[in-house]
Amino acid sequence: MSVRTIGVVMNGVTGRMGYRQHLVRSILAINEQGGVTLSDGERVTLRPVLVGRNADKLARLAAAHGIPDHTTDLDAALADDGNLIYFDAQVTSARVKAVLKAVDAGKHVYAEKPTAESVQEAVTLAQAATAKGVKNGVVQDKLFLPGLLKLKRLVDGGFFGRILSVRGEFGYWVFEGDWQEAQRPSWNYRAEDGGGIVLDMFPHWHYVMENLFGRVTSVYAHATTHIPERVDERGERYAATADDAAYGIFELEGGVVAQINSSWTVRVNRDELVEFQVDGTHGSAVAGLRDCRAQHRAATPKPVWNPDLPVTARFRDGWQDVPDNAEFDNGFKIQWELFVRHVLEDAPFPYDFASGARGVQLAELGLRSSAEGRRIEVPAL
Numbered sequence: 001m002s003v004r005t006i007g008v009v010m011n012g013v014t015g016r017m018g019y020r021q022h023l024v025r026s027i028l029a030i031n032e033q034g035g036v037t038l039s040d041g042e043r044v045t046l047r048p049v050l051v052g053r054n055a056d057k058l059a060r061l062a063a064a065h066g067i068p069d070h071t072t073d074l075d076a077a078l079a080d081d082g083n084l085i086y087f088d089a090q091v092t093s094a095r096v097k098a099v100l101k102a103v104d105a106g107k108h109v110y111a112e113k114p115t116a117e118s119v120q121e122a123v124t125l126a127q128a129a130t131a132k133g134v135k136n137g138v139v140q141d142k143l144f145l146p147g148l149l150k151l152k153r154l155v156d157g158g159f160f161g162r163i164l165s166v167r168g169e170f171g172y173w174v175f176e177g178d179w180q181e182a183q184r185p186s187w188n189y190r191a192e193d194g195g196g197i198v199l200d201m202f203p204h205w206h207y208v209m210e211n212l213f214g215r216v217t218s219v220y221a222h223a224t225t226h227i228p229e230r231v232d233e234r235g236e237r238y239a240a241t242a243d244d245a246a247y248g249i250f251e252l253e254g255g256v257v258a259q260i261n262s263s264w265t266v267r268v269n270r271d272e273l274v275e276f277q278v279d280g281t282h283g284s285a286v287a288g289l290r291d292c293r294a295q296h297r298a299a300t301p302k303p304v305w306n307p308d309l310p311v312t313a314r315f316r317d318g319w320q321d322v323p324d325n326a327e328f329d330n331g332f333k334i335q336w337e338l339f340v341r342h343v344l345e346d347a348p349f350p351y352d353f354a355s356g357a358r359g360v361q362l363a364e365l366g367l368r369s370s371a372e373g374r375r376i377e378v379p380a381l
């Protein structure tokens with residue numbers, strides 16, 4: 001079978017996500033396995049064209065991986081007809097301008113989430129891509145996590161009966177940067193640079209809820225900045241102007257209530273960095289990044305409240321592991337393969353800019369809910 005190569009312009013590859021998940025774990029890994037296989041058996045390999053602001057950093061990164069193409073000139077990369085796809089993993093605040101340029105140049109566009117900082121801009125992106133007739137997609141990696149795939153299997157198999165509620169707990173302690181270096185980039189803690197946990201995480205929770213449990217119909221959120229000052233990459237103190245924790249309650253179609261805490265100021269006392277507990281009339285499950293445990297109604301213990309006696313029941317022992325029953329590949333890579341097939345042979349790809357815009361909408365309404373101290377309906381976009 002023949003092998004075809006297409007150019008992929010990658011902007012923001014010196015960053016955490018652009019480098020590790022998208023360049024190394026997706027594009028290079030796809031090439032190592034021989035490319036993406038189309039439905040007629042043809043194989044497509046991807047020629048990354050690294051774009052960024054710092055020529056030296058790009059050159060070093062390219063040399064480390066034997067990548068011939070790198071440039072600080074985005075326009076030149078977009079002018080090359082061999083480059084079919086533009087991918088953006090820059091800081092969020094730089095995304096819209098670059099993606100619009102790529103759309104204008106007729107490239108198919110794939111971007112990290114959130115697609116924009118405001119719903120208006122996110123909708124503009126979706127409309128521009130549709131008007132130009134280019135394929136568009138947004139990263140929704142959590143859907144491909146083994147734990148959530150197993151949870152989805154339980155939903156699809158009718159395990160829960162009627163789903164009543166979802167409880168999500170996400171977060172870990174991000175060091176302030178004074179006595180131990182922070183493990184996340186400082187822009188995430190400055191609102192003026194596109195930071196904030198609501199804008200960061202609500203788009204994730206939106207596609208998780210929409211794909212597993214149903215459309216989100218309302219949001220009530222309390223966002224706050226628990227740590228008002230942090231120390232940046234250069235060791236300088238800065239005002240943390242963005243929210244670093246958000247406590248959200250979401251109503252979903254069909255009456256499901258989802259309550260999700262997101263925090264960079266919480267110490268982990270759970271099995272995974274994110275966990276979702278789903279309770280239904282016929283059963284419950286707790287899913288993390290990799291694992292999923294379930295408890296059927298028939299195996300549900302009957303606790304009785306009596307604080308005068310020590311607890312003897314071992315509640316956690318009453319849950320059963322949901323088996324893998326499959327091999328799980330890296331979620332970012334799977335989504336890249338789907339997007340390439342979407343571009344080249346119109347294979348389905350539901351994770352488009354319109355769904356990205358709905359995620360940004362939930363973040364925007366979440367912040368408004370918090371500012372105004374009230375529950376807000378989520379209108380259809």
Ligand SMILES: NC(=O)c1ccc[n+]([C@@H]2O[C@H](COP(=O)([O-])OP(=O)(O)OC[C@H]3O[C@@H](n4cnc5c(N)ncnc54)[C@H](O)[C@@H]3O)[C@@H](O)[C@H]2O)c1
Pocket residue numbers: 011012013014015016017018052053089090091092094112113114139141185187200
């Ligand atoms: N899908 C996920 O799970 C996930 C996780 C983390 C971050 N993200 C998203 O990925 C994007 C990048 O996040 P990251 O954590 O990799 O950030 P990062 O700071 O590590 O990388 C940012 C990249 O953008 C570039 N850049 C372009 N313009 C810039 C500017 N004006 N200021 C600073 N850097 C600029 C940097 O050079 C770098 O390559 C964000 O939009 C973020 O929301 C997604």
